[in-house]
Amino acid sequence: MGKLSERSLTRRQIEGMIADGKAVFLYKGEVMSVNAWMPYHPGGDTAIKHMIGRDATDEVFALHSEDAKRRMKSYIIGKYDGAWENFLPPIKGGVFRKYNGPEDDEEERLRMRLDLDAASDSTPSSPTLSATSSSEDSFPLLDPSLRRRRVESSSSSVTTVEDETEVPPGHFDGDYLTRQYIEADLAKYPSLQNATQKEIAQKYRDLEVRIRAAGLYKCNYWAYAKECTRYAFLFASSMWCLRNGWYKTSAFFMGAFWHQLVFSAHDAGHMGITHNFQVDTVLGIIIANFLGGLSIGWWKRSHNVHHIVTNDPEHDPDIEHLPFFAVSHRFFGSIFSSYYQRYMPYDAFARFFVPMQHYLYYPILLFGRFNLYFLSFEYLFKGLGPRKGPAAWHRYLELAGLVVFWYWFGYGVVYKGIPNGWDRFSFIMISHMVTMPLHVQITLSHFAMSTADLGTTESFAQRMLRTTMDVDCSEWLDWFHGGLHLQAIHHLFPRIPRHNLRPTQKLVMEFCKDVGIPYAIYGFYRGNEEIIGRLAEVARQAKLLAECQKVMQEKGEFGGF
Known part of the structure; x- marks a missing residue:
């Protein structure tokens, strides 16, 4: 394995491996091919499939024991030098090209130089929202289900096609809503530029070192x-x-x-x-x-x-x-x-x-x-x-x-x-x-939070904080909530014993302030208000959709969502 693990692989070579059906991801700059391990994985193969083509360093580190990470070394097939740009995994609709040789590497290097030049010319401080044309090949970051919603992105910025018109009364437009939710998140959270997200990822890893040094992993x-x-x-x-x-x-x-x-x-x-x-x-x-x-x-x-x-x-x-x-x-x-x-x-x-x-x-x-x-x-x-x-x-x-x-x-x-x-x-x-109350606690931390897919450049830490809320309560009530009220902290560091989540919370708050990620925390009553409000909002959308479908049927019109 020694010589094999030391060879440098190109992005196109890795893409070609995935096109050939190999489950390949990156961990700390090393390229892993784990098809042989997938049937044995205690957490199931679906979790691994979501990491194919991605830098899975933070996900692997958060969810695996030290022993598991040591055993992973046997699946190293090479290394990747430089900053990695995530692919969209096949399970989410990512399409991969076969590797045809060194000429593909040269073509890829040219593309990346052009991307860097474009990024240096624009250097926006936040994702840009502007009108642009759409094509099937223009969506390397966002979920394929959003392609028909005309949402485009690149490694340096996210661009959405803005429709200047409001949704007419009595008309349900799911595409419009999808765009609005994505744009709301883009305005609220740090830029999706690679440089910004990699800085967040690095500070998240630095935070983990501080937490470990503070003994917060000790039970x-x-x-x-x-x-x-x-x-x-x-x-x-x-x-x-x-x-x-x-x-x-x-x-x-x-x-x-x-x-x-x-x-x-x-x-x-x-x-x-x-x-x-x-x-x-x-x-x-x-x-x-x-x-x-x-x-x-x-x-x-x-x-x-x-x-x-x-x-x-x-x-x-x-x-x-x-x-x-x-x-x-x-x-x-x-x-x-x-x-x-x-x-x-x-x-x-x-x-x-x-x-x-x-x-x-x-x-x-x-x-x-x-x-x-x-x-x-x-x-x-x-x-x-x-x-x-x-x-x-x-x-x-x-x-x-x-x-x-x-x-x-x-x-x-x-x-x-x-x-x-x-x-x-x-x-x-x-x-x-x-x-x-247990089922309320489980749903409370997520149902009212964002369900938008911001693409493959978003860091693990930002996604966890964007989709998860904490519930505030007096410390003496922690026994009743059992740690599930500190879900944002838990999602960032799942293996920290729950009795150490509260002291970890202070460090996470400092991290959020440093990187500019909003930290969602509500009291139990307010959290329930948020979740009922979200369910009521979607319920109103469902009623509007039903009314639209009824009108279409009466007019003899047909169409999908």
Whole structure:
């Protein structure tokens, strides 16, 4: 591997490899080809696919243990000298050309010189908005779904085609809305020029060094001892009430037990407890599967993708909730989910629920835990996790965990512990509905934030802060929120133990002020106002779309979103 890893590769050579089907990305200037690892990756192959053609340094560093990063060295196939310009990954519609030899390298060098000359002539301090022509080859940065929206970009700036006319009353224009949301973000956040974003990335890496030096990656095991005491109290209270025939009270304590338990499962899934992959995974399986009836493997597969393409309607499973919720008008186009590998139709059910989603938000979330059961069963019974490698045996332990859970909870507590059908039903519904605040917390940090795709030059740090909010609360309430209220901090540094997120917050605030990225933080009440406001806004758009379609049908006109 020595000589192979030392060879310098050109951009066109790397592009040609991707065109040939190789999963290639950059990490700290080294070129990785990881096709052989994808079936073994504990976080699933979809997360890797989103990194193909990109400099994945920050994503890899944020989400992987030191041991995993050391093992990655075996996949190095060369190095790249100079500043890398990200490609749009194939999973997002990127198109790659075959490599035909050195003449392609010369052509690429000429193109890059022309780009640099153009950038030095303009040197705008912020992305430029102006009219320009459109072509299929003019969109190297933005998602292909935006190509038909006539949004163009280059490595040095982002240019959008501005339509000077307002949307006429009674007319729904999804393209116009897409442009407006993108332009709002461009005006609010730092320039997407390569130089600006690379400076942000470097300062983010410097911040990580400061955080590590401050010992904030070290786990406070005494804090977990207190957590375990709380879990034991809630579970014992549920069992005591059950024994005394106080079934509804017992159900409340059971739900509170699950609500609190999930926070530690989340920590274990991110290797935030011992920082050892196998140890933390086993802890996560014990907590999630054996005690909660949910799959930690499913959560990892979904959550890793969420951390990489946060709030992207076509790619982030954490905001794909049709037919019940749509947090962006882009869902009206019956999008194709790259995670679920299927279309999410904006069908009759969606047209019924979405216009009322701001009213239905809390009632629907009362049933959120039942959906988690379904997703867990689907993941384990379909064998969607790795079948080989260091995580292959986890599936069998997880299945054993579900058997144990349904034995102690389904048979022991619900069937044997409760004498009649109505009380059993009440116990199940109350215990599951009590976990609703957890689902509010999970959605609160993202539903009200940006869903725009600003392209391939945007740094990992800026995207995380643009798509995620923190929820402010008194420090003594941190136990209730379980660290999920500090999601912006968590998204920047997922492996930091949650008991260290609050001191990390001060350093992140300094970072945001330094680089000029707005740091979104709201109180719990205001955060809920923001999310209900966003859902109401999309609901109004859905009603307008329905009215437009009705008028078109009456006039005999036909057209798509």
